[in-house]
Amino acid sequence: MTRYEVTIEKDACDGIFACLTRDPRFVEGDDGLATVDPGADPVYDCEGEVTDTAAHVVATFDDDRIDEARQAAAACPTDAIVVREVGE
Template sequence: MYRVTIDRDACDGVFACLTRDSRFVEDDDGLATLETSSGDVEADAETVEATFADDHAADAEAAAAACPFDAITVEEVSES
């Protein structure tokens, strides 16, 4: 499993992430959020976070690498 986190304070709406991973979408505030049917998305004013158990971690990592503000974090998490 892996967790994807967007730091909304760091995000500046460049949307380089959207072209790397279609789970990243623009929200009503013009910032990136996550939209998916396969993971639970939790969002508050500062962060958007979702945990996935699929084989698309590389897509999320590509989005993280493309973000000019390092607003995206992808980390392995253990099953619980």
């Protein structure tokens, strides 16, 4: 499986939450902006590492759901989400 990283730039996110409808791992954070919660998906048992700072959220996954993450990124009207492969 491909290991991939999802980054949300908080300065670019304005809480439209189009990403939430494409990938259930995206949720509204306490600050009113998008964040990632691997346990939020009601269907898949998902694991991932998430770092949430004042500037950005970085989540790393090792599963077969990169296309869902890419769809969430593509749905973001402010281009605040970047998905990139980081290895196998």
